[in-house]
Amino acid sequence: MDNAFGQPQTILLLGGTSDIGLAIVRALLSPVTRTVVLACRDRGRGEQVAVSLRDAGVQVDVVHFDGADTETHETVLSEVIATHGDIDVAILAFGQLGEGEATGRDVAAAVHLAHVNFTGAVSASVATANQLRRQGHGALVVLSSVAGERVRKANFVYGATKAGLDGFAQGLGDSLVGSGAKVLVVRPGFVHSAMTRGLPAAPFATTPDKVAEIAVAGLRSGRRTVWAPGILRYVFMVLRHVPGPIWRRLPLG
Amino acid sequence: MFTVSRSSLTGWGRTNPSVADVADVLAGELPSVLKEAGPRGVLVRGLGRSYGDAAQNGGGLVLRLLGSATDAVLDRDAGTVRVGAGASLDELLRILVPRGFFVPVTPGTRFVTIGGAIASDIHGKNHHVEGSFGNHVVRLSLQRADGSVAELSRHDDPELFWATIGGMGLTGIVVDATLRLLPIQSSRMAVDTHRITDLEALFATMAEGDEHHRYSVAWIDLNAKGRQLGRSVLSRGDHARADQLPASVAVHPLAYGPKQLVAVPPIVPRPGVLNHASIAAFNEFWFRKAPRQRLGELQTISSFFHPLDMVGSWPRFYGRPGLVQYQFVVPFGQEGTMRRVVERISASGAASFLAVLKRFGAGNDAPLSFPQPGWTLALDMPGGTTGLGELLHGLDTLVLDAGGRNYFAKDAHTVPETIRRGYPRLAEWQAVRRRADPLGMWQSDLGRRLRLADD
Ligand SMILES: Cc1cc2nc3c(=O)[nH]c(=O)nc-3n(C[C@H](O)[C@H](O)[C@H](O)COP(=O)(O)OP(=O)(O)OC[C@H]3O[C@@H](n4cnc5c(N)ncnc54)[C@H](O)[C@@H]3O)c2cc1C
Numbered sequence: 099m100d101n102a103f104g105q106p107q108t109i110l111l112l113g114g115t116s117d118i119g120l121a122i123v124r125a126l127l128s129p130v131t132r133t134v135v136l137a138c139r140d141r142g143r144g145e146q147v148a149v150s151l152r153d154a155g156v157q158v159d160v161v162h163f164d165g166a167d168t169e170t171h172e173t174v175l176s177e178v179i180a181t182h183g184d185i186d187v188a189i190l191a192f193g194q195l196g197e198g199e200a201t202g203r204d205v206a207a208a209v210h211l212a213h214v215n216f217t218g219a220v221s222a223s224v225a226t227a228n229q230l231r232r233q234g235h236g237a238l239v240v241l242s243s244v245a246g247e248r249v250r251k252a253n254f255v256y257g258a259t260k261a262g263l264d265g266f267a268q269g270l271g272d273s274l275v276g277s278g279a280k281v282l283v284v285r286p287g288f289v290h291s292a293m294t295r296g297l298p299a300a301p302f303a304t305t306p307d308k309v310a311e312i313a314v315a316g317l318r319s320g321r322r323t324v325w326a327p328g329i330l331r332y333v334f335m336v337l338r339h340v341p342g343p344i345w346r347r348l349p350l351g
Numbered sequence: 352m353f354t355v356s357r358s359s360l361t362g363w364g365r366t367n368p369s370v371a372d373v374a375d376v377l378a379g380e381l382p383s384v385l386k387e388a389g390p391r392g393v394l395v396r397g398l399g400r401s402y403g404d405a406a407q408n409g410g411g412l413v414l415r416l417l418g419s420a421t422d423a424v425l426d427r428d429a430g431t432v433r434v435g436a437g438a439s440l441d442e443l444l445r446i447l448v449p450r451g452f453f454v455p456v457t458p459g460t461r462f463v464t465i466g467g468a469i470a471s472d473i474h475g476k477n478h479h480v481e482g483s484f485g486n487h488v489v490r491l492s493l494q495r496a497d498g499s500v501a502e503l504s505r506h507d508d509p510e511l512f513w514a515t516i517g518g519m520g521l522t523g524i525v526v527d528a529t530l531r532l533l534p535i536q537s538s539r540m541a542v543d544t545h546r547i548t549d550l551e552a553l554f555a556t557m558a559e560g561d562e563h564h565r566y567s568v569a570w571i572d573l574n575a576k577g578r579q580l581g582r583s584v585l586s587r588g589d590h591a592r593a594d595q596l597p598a599s600v601a602v603h604p605l606a607y608g609p610k611q612l613v614a615v616p617p618i619v620p621r622p623g624v625l626n627h628a629s630i631a632a633f634n635e636f637w638f639r640k641a642p643r644q645r646l647g648e649l650q651t652i653s654s655f656f657h658p659l660d661m662v663g664s665w666p667r668f669y670g671r672p673g674l675v676q677y678q679f680v681v682p683f684g685q686e687g688t689m690r691r692v693v694e695r696i697s698a699s700g701a702a703s704f705l706a707v708l709k710r711f712g713a714g715n716d717a718p719l720s721f722p723q724p725g726w727t728l729a730l731d732m733p734g735g736t737t738g739l740g741e742l743l744h745g746l747d748t749l750v751l752d753a754g755g756r757n758y759f760a761k762d763a764h765t766v767p768e769t770i771r772r773g774y775p776r777l778a779e780w781q782a783v784r785r786r787a788d789p790l791g792m793w794q795s796d797l798g799r800r801l802r803l804a805d806d
């Protein structure tokens with residue numbers, strides 16, 4: 099149960115090594131935080147990032163979780179709950195970027211990306227939402243992306259998975275109205291993280307900490323969608339209506 | 352038959368909501384209703400006047416006991432009343448006062464149920480002489496998780512009796528109770544008011560004069576700093592005797608008819624109209640309005656005990672972030688800690704609309720009862736104040752180091768460890784609870800947040 103200040107006791111990070119996800123966890127830490135559960139496909143990497151959180155004085159549990167392994171998601175969730183009780187905030191942060199246009203020419207790679215970023219995310223979200231609904235409280239933070247706002251050729255499979263996930267998460271949030279559980283959709287632009295390492299930064303590039311700050315403010319004020327940075331909301335109001343021939347030529351990285 | 356509706360519930364502070372299946376039930380229906388309990392368990396809710404999440408059970412069943420004080424049985428000779436636990440003090444006072452009796456303890460609002468008063472073992476302005484609500488409960492009947500109803504008193508299963516008093520609804524549902532009453536000659540209070548310039552003077556005046564009055568409480572302006580730190584208005588009173596009444600009142604000495612003057616509409620512009628400026632202005636006004644000293648003034652029961660009840664749903668003034676109430680007690684001899692707490696709040700700039708200081712007398716046998724001999728401070732703060740969580744966490748540490756503790760009925764922020772330090776008899780209470788409810792049917796958000804049931 100969150101306390102009166104929206105400070106959670108138990109936080110679940112799906113994609114336990116995600117730079118943005120960990121930044122959100124850190125921004126949520128407070129004296130009431132009891133447990134952070136890092137759900138990772140590579141537990142060894144999870145244990146590495148757990149160290150700094152444990153130094154901050156929280157109890158960290160690293161559990162095995164593969165976003166692609168959808169049949170296991172409900173079991174992972176119920177084990178987390180059996181061990182730690184109610185989840186106050188769950189952050190869905192796992193995802194992959196793919197290899198740009200090349201992924202769009204490789205059947206197996208395209209299907210794999212769609213499977214992890216969309217199918218896996220849908221599966222983990224539904225499993226989490228069911229638990230939040232049973233508790234009558236709690237929030238699910240879904241990391242969408244501006245890449246799904248208007249899909250561009252440079253990473254169109256990735257963008258399409260985020261477009262699908264964004265729509266799904268909005269609808270999930272609507273379906274949870276009245277249940278006590280809520281969904282916050284976060285739409286970052288280019289973020290300097292492991293995912294984008296080595297790539298040229300796009301305009302309005304930001305950092306995981308900045309995204310986290312915006313996400314946490316959104317949670318506390320009861321928002322349903324936030325953009326990071328906030329200006330991208332207005333940028334995309336325009337970009338959404340740019341004619342196709344011009345859109346294809348825009349230098350958006 | 353009872354109907355269940357899925358509703359979002361908060362406490363009086365309107366902070367951390369959760370959704371539960373809520374149903375109004377008659378006491379007689381309870382055994383069959385309890386069979387419907389799911390894995391999230393059952394909780395009884397009174398009038399929702401606890402500030403935090405004590406009367407919530409997210410995802411579970413929340414029951415409200417039907418029944419009113421009109422069924423109450425008054426025994427004039429014994430000076431007791433037997434009343435259903437779903438009845439409110441408001442209803443009960445309307446029956447008792449005209450008949451020359453008063454409830455043994457009343458909080459700052461009369462809109463609490465008998466069940467809620469027992470479950471929080473509430474205290475009033477008379478704690479320094481008469482203790483808390485539980486001290487005046489002669490017996491009670493408790494709906495147990497297994498469907499049976501237990502008769503409890505100081506002689507019949509005293510352990511479960513005392514675990515239920517202050518037990519926050521986690522030992523079962525109090526169905527009815529017999530209370531010892533106070534005979535009164537009039538419905539008026541004879542009140543002495545003193546304006547006090549600082550905290551040291553307040554401690555001294557209260558320590559010395561409180562015992563001469565049944566009721567005593569001081570209102571502190573927490574926005575005042577420096578030399579004015581702790582400036583306050585001390586108000587002490589007793590039930591007026593018939594011979595103290597002027598002729599106009601003496602015709603109907605026991606007349607009683609409290610009214611609500613206004614209610615706050617559901618829509619208040621966010622983030623609320625109570626902010627630092629408006630709160631500081633109010634406190635200044637309140638302090639200046641009080642006379643330097645006024646003795647023997649006659650007041651009504653509602654203006655003396657329940658001034659806030661004149662404005663319905665007043666927390667709405669705080670807007671969306673709601674309000675947080677913080678109440679703790681520190682033992683006598685820890686006046687320095689109380690001073691440090693007041694200094695920290697005053698320095699933080701976190702505005703407090705009403706801060707109330709009171710001296711507690713002896714505690715009772717209930718393991719989770721809040722009052723213990725010492726000083727208690729209760730304050731309201733806008734939930735949206737930045738850094739408030741950290742401020743209160745720091746204050747918790749000061750309070751615990753001084754041997755004090757927090758009050759469950761007000762809490763919406765603290766952590767399980769705080770409770771373990773502040774309530775050393777928690778484990779004892781847990782053992783009684785396990786015996787009474789081995790399957791853990793009684794559950795609440797507060798219980799889960801503070802891990803009250805398990806260790
Ligand atoms: C303006 C104001 C002033 C106040 N002043 C004071 C004060 O001076 N002193 C003080 O001590 N408190 C004070 N309080 C707090 C209040 O007295 C307590 O929170 C009280 O418990 C509220 O009663 P309720 O019926 O609203 O119960 P709720 O808030 O609905 O429930 C409180 C707890 O009681 C349990 N409960 C309710 N009914 C039953 C039952 N039948 N059987 C078992 N458990 C039950 C619930 O499960 C819950 O844990 C004040 C509150 C307000 C809003």
Ligand SMILES: NC(=O)c1ccc[n+]([C@@H]2O[C@H](COP(=O)([O-])OP(=O)(O)OC[C@H]3O[C@@H](n4cnc5c(N)ncnc54)[C@H](OP(=O)(O)O)[C@@H]3O)[C@@H](O)[C@H]2O)c1
Nearest residue numbers: 115116117118164165166192193241243288289291292293
């Ligand atoms: N960075 C950006 O510019 C940006 C912009 C908008 C949106 N986003 C989105 O934000 C989220 C977090 O990204 P990030 O920037 O924090 O990048 P990141 O640090 O690379 O995080 C991505 C995480 O996903 C995990 N992951 C990948 N496949 C997985 C699988 N099958 N099962 C479980 N975990 C898997 C990775 O685990 P490993 O450590 O094991 O690889 C990693 O922890 C992603 O959904 C991303 O799409 C990022």
